[in-house]
Amino acid sequence: MDDLETTILEARKAVEAASNDDPDWSNLLATLAVRLGDKCTATKDRDHLEEAIRICREAVDATESDHADRINRLIFLVYLLNDKFMLAGEMDDLDESISVAQCAVAEMPEGHPQFLIGLTTLSHRLRDKFARIGAAPDLEKAIAASSQALEAMPDNHQDRPEQLGELSNLLASRYSSTGAMEDLERAIQMVKNGVDSMGHGNDSQKPLFLQHLGGLLGLKSLRTGSLADLEEGIRVVGEAVAMPLSGNDNRGVILNALGHLLASRYAVTGALADLNEAISLTRQTVDTPCHNQTVLSQRLGNLAVQLQQRFLRTKAAADLEESSQLSKRAMEMLPDDHPDQSRHQHDLGIKLARKFTITNNMADLDEGIRSIRLALEGMPHDHSNRAVYLHSLANGLIQKGSETFEPTDVNEWIASWGRAPRRLCSEQNRGRALHQPNAPTLCRIQACISLLSINPDWKESLKAAKLVMALLPRLTPRSLDNEDRQNSLSEIAGLASDAAAVAIQCEDVAAALDLLEQAQGLLGASLEEIRTDVLDLREALRRYDAGKEFDKLVEHVRQLPNFNDFLRAPGxxxxxxxxxxxxxxxxxxxxxxxxxxxxxxxxxxxxxxxxxxxxxxxxxxxxxxxxxxxxxxxxxxxxxxxxxxxxxxxxxxxxxxxxxxxxxxxxxxxxxxxxxxxxxxxxxxxxxxxxxxxxxxxxxxxxxLRGRERHVSPKGATNAILVAMEHTPARSNLPFADAEIKVVSSLCASMGLNVVEPHRLKEEVMTGLQSSMIFHFAGHGSTNQDDPLESFLCLEDVRSNPLRVADLLSLNLKENPPFLAYLSACGTSRIQQERHMDESMHLVSACQLAGFRHVVGTLWEVNDEICVEMARITYEGIRDGKMTDESVCRGLHAAIRRLRDSWLDELQREGSNREDMLDMLGRDASLAIIQKFRKAPSPSWVPFVHYGV
Structure with a gap:
């Protein structure tokens, strides 16, 4: 420091000894400014910094436009002004730094040695202003400058990875504001390119790049519902944590990112261990010294959200209270006009509304509603999160309305819900594509569900329903795994029914049918549409790319004559x-x-x-x-x-x-x-x-309609694949399964079919199905409550390799569609979870999608013995009906009626015996017997159903 003081003193003396007309005047000023700047870096002394800025301004003013060092002095002034902004937070300093940087870039030819530094410096300052103010034009200018710098930079330039990362950050910021998916995809690709250009982990910046990549993958997962993207994000950030890190600040950044991703996974899977670890990691980042108030505020906000999530799970009031206090701390650290204030205000409002459910203190709810209103006032009207905040405001208002019964609360609630669909409408009028609105799809759909249930204006509700129903395919893009699609659709159970009910109230039956057809079986429909069309494409491309290519192909086909309704709901x-x-x-x-x-x-x-x-x-x-x-x-x-x-x-x-x-x-x-x-x-x-x-x-x-398009070829397969599972691992025995198969075998042979009884293993049965006309399974079925696509038929290798719904869907039987799948098993057409009721994705419908023309199944567990007689009568009907389409339904109908009559005969015999017993017993015993009769189990003939053409 003594040496630095000496050089400063010498520089001052040199300036004092010279006059402003001295040829070396600008150089002397510049030298003093640099020395003072060095001292500011060491001491963070604001007085010295202001002096350095004043003298650097004088040096720039004294430097001729063609002077070799003019550009360097302009850029140095930018650095000094930025240091002051970071220290004092005054926007005038940031604005001046941007103006000076723009001047430097404007004065440089493209080949100038400092051209790249000038562009990147300008981009950074514009980025800082956007982060502070949130104005979109600043972000657009930052992206333009950063893109220009990247284009001018050779592929082997040592700073190229850093520039890729910077542009990736800017594109991610624009995605967060606009919801434009192409920005997020470009951001991900750029940071991947940056990581690849660093070599094998030798670059000290690699951990931060991996952290950024993980965060972007988390954003993509939030948008698309892909758990695979989220898992990949957690993996790469975990890799970054394990790398050597320089400085506590960097470690805090990475731990914060990992905590955020783990909390996101908890929101999908419900694994409390993930949430607890997320809270632990984020606490570490909050406790780590951080000189950047904005960054610390963000970490406090993240911890507040995670504690609120845990409160919702455990109902621990301490978590909710701490969460509220953290949100308040996060806001106090930022200027009132900081863009992050809206997010913190919104989060605080949510917590206060939750607190009301514990305290029943209306002041908490009122403060929560006020906080959400402030959040809305402080954000741009076209921000991607505006619909989310309106959603929250509506929830708070209806919560208050249910307590106070004030019409004004309910009316504002309706208006709040209604604004999200109307925003969508305005976007459509501007010709914007439905798959690129800037508000979260799920939020808009959930808003519409609530709007439908309370808005007395049926016509307005129907308009909203039509617009929102058009977004449903966005919840199940072809880029998602089947499980992710199922999870997305489970969030909107009941929407189609509510929308159709509204249409019927409007006496618009055509709209009601169209709305139901758009939603019913959406997952199954999308699976069927893509199975044969993009199998080859999916082998060569990632799922997202395949989905985009298929969507483009569909739109092209719809432009052809007579194909405008291709893959749409029927008219x-x-x-x-x-x-x-x-x-x-x-x-x-x-x-x-x-x-x-x-x-x-x-x-x-x-x-x-x-x-x-x-x-x-x-x-x-x-x-x-x-x-x-x-x-x-x-x-x-x-x-x-x-x-x-x-x-x-x-x-x-x-x-x-x-x-x-x-x-x-x-x-x-x-x-x-x-x-x-x-x-x-x-x-x-x-x-x-x-x-x-x-x-x-x-x-x-x-x-x-689709089933009727698939005709059984007269020259097709004539095999009847019969499987009996009398003994199933970890399941009850079915002593009549072999007898059932014996009866079916005889009847199939009488119809001229080649009876095949394969080894009772998944691969053997799957192979047999590809050349079958009839598939009859007598055994247990299992329904997966969380993911119907994981429901399965129980074969001998059920523990290691179950025959799942997803496996049946993978069969491509449409070139030679089989005639009948008869699933004489427990619950083959059962859906247990209410959230999956709109999908009807079960073993029976899977066989239909796989290509079977007819399927017989059961709604719930069936009596093993009655299955023999049900199958016998049904197959006799099929045989006598010459295996026509009607013969399947007629055969099953005859079997159900005959077994119903047998049940009635048995009831009558039991009734006669009961009357005799009642004459012999007293009043109390008689009433007990009557009550037991009334609670008799379901008749065994009831659950058998036919799906088909």
Missing amino acids: MAAMQDATDRGPIAIVNASVIHCDAILILQDRIQTISLTGLSLHTIEEKVLIGDRGSPEVLEWLWDTVTGPVLDALGFSQPLSEDDEWPHIWWIPTGLLRQFPLHAAGYHRERRTEAVIDRVMSSYGSSVKAI
Whole structure:
């Protein structure tokens, strides 16, 4: 320091001894400015810094425009001004540094030795201003300067990795503001290029690059729902943590990033260990000394969010209280006009609303709502997070409205929810692509779900529903794994039903059908559309690229004559054409209203199911017995009876009559109920579905139409693949499975089919399916509640290699589609999780998607012994019907009716015995027996269902 003081003193004396007309005047000033700058770097003394800036300004003013050192002096002045801004936070200093940097760049020809430094310096200062103010033009200028610097930089330049990282950061910032996915993709690719250009871990900056890459992958996962991207992000940041790091600041940056990613994974998987580790890591970064108040504020905000997440899981009030205090600390560290203030205000508002649920103190909720309003006031109207904040404001207002019953709260709530769909509408009017809106897709969709349930203006609600339903494919892009798609769709359970109910209230049945078809079976539809079209493409490209190429191809096909509806929901005329074999009844249950849409060749009509409510359906599901006589009678009264009466099927038929055929398409929770078996059976009345019509099911009208497009070739396979699993590892024995296969084998042989009983192993069965006409499985099935695509049939190698729904989907049987899959197993068409009810993705529908024309399955566990008789009668019907399409449904219908009659005969015998017993017993015992009878289990014939054409 003494040497530095000496050089400063000498420089001062030299300046004092010279005059401003001295030829060396500018050099003397510049030397003093540099020496003072060196001292400022060492001492952080503001007075010396201001003197250095003043003298450097004089040096620049005294330097001729063609002087060799003018550019260096301009750039040095930029550095000094930036140091002062970092020390004092005054915007005038930052603005002046930008002006000086722009002047330096403007005065340099492109080949100037300092050209790259000038551009990068300008880019950095514009970046700092954007971070401070949040004005988009500053970010655009920063990106332009950084891009120009990168273009002018040779590939082997030592600073190229750093420049790639800088431009990647800027593009990521623009993505965060606009939601433009191409910016995020470019940012990821640039930082990857930067890492690759560093060699094998020798560069000291590599840990920070890996941290940045991990953060970008986390952003992509948040946007697309891809768990694979999130896992990769955690992996690369973990790799950065393990590398040697220079300085506590860098370590804090990396640990903060890892904590954020682990918290994101917790939000997807629910693994509390991830959240606890995230909190621990982020605490370390908060406790690490940090001179940058903005960075420390961000870390405090991250820790606050993570503690709030843990509160929601554990209900520990201490976490919520600490979270609120941290949010307040984060805000106090920043100027009032800092862009991050909006985020912290929003997060604090959420926490205060949560706190209200504990304290019941309205002041907490009012303060929370006020904080969210302040967050909205402080952010640009086109910011990508604005819809999220409106979402939160609406939640707070409805929470208050439910407590105070103030109409003003509810009206503002409706307005808040409504603004997100209206923003989407304005974007569409400007011609912006639906797949690139700047607000999170899921947030807009969730806003619409709530809006539909409360907004009394049905027409406005329908407009919002149509716009938001158009976004559904964005939740399941072809770039996602099936599990990720399923998770995304589970977040919007009920949307299609609510949207259709609103359309029906508007008397727009065409819109109701279109909305249902857009959503029902969305995952299955997208899987079917891509299986044969992009298999080769996916082998060569990453999933995201394959998805983009396929989307482009679809749009190209739709431009061709007569292909404008390619891969879209079928139109009204096509739907009516689908009823040439019988009417289709779509039963829609919504919190708004319950209705049936009846599609016939000459008309499409709706009927109001006034006796049905979503609340009652939910109660029946909770009780669990969905096939009891009481439930079957309730289904008749509320659903199937009104539907059949409206269709004119009001009289019972005899076995030899020409039976009408109806296709049922239930929505949501109604998928769990046996509509085909509804009726008053115990009294042998004529009010029963199976006494009036034959029933089949479909997941959507489109699925029915698509199935009919696949014709069984007369020259196709004639194999009947039969599998009996009497003994299954870790499952109960099925003593009648072999007997069932023996019966089916005999009947298949009588139809001229080649009976094959493969080894009961997954690969053997999969191979057999590819050359089969009939596949009959007698054994256990297992439903995965979290991911229906992981449901499976139980073979001998079930523990190591189960035959899953996903495996069935991987089969490409459409060139030679098989005729029938008969899954005589437990719950092959069951969906247990309510959040998956809109998807109907189970073992039965998987066989349909794989290419089977008809599928017979069960809604729940079935009696092993009755399966033998059910199969025998069904296959006799198929044989006698010459294996026509109708023969499958007719055969199963005959089997169900015959076994129903046998059940009734058994009930009658039990009733006679019971009457004799009641005469012998007292009143109390008699009542107990009657009660036991009323609670008898579901009849065994009820759960068998047919899906097909």
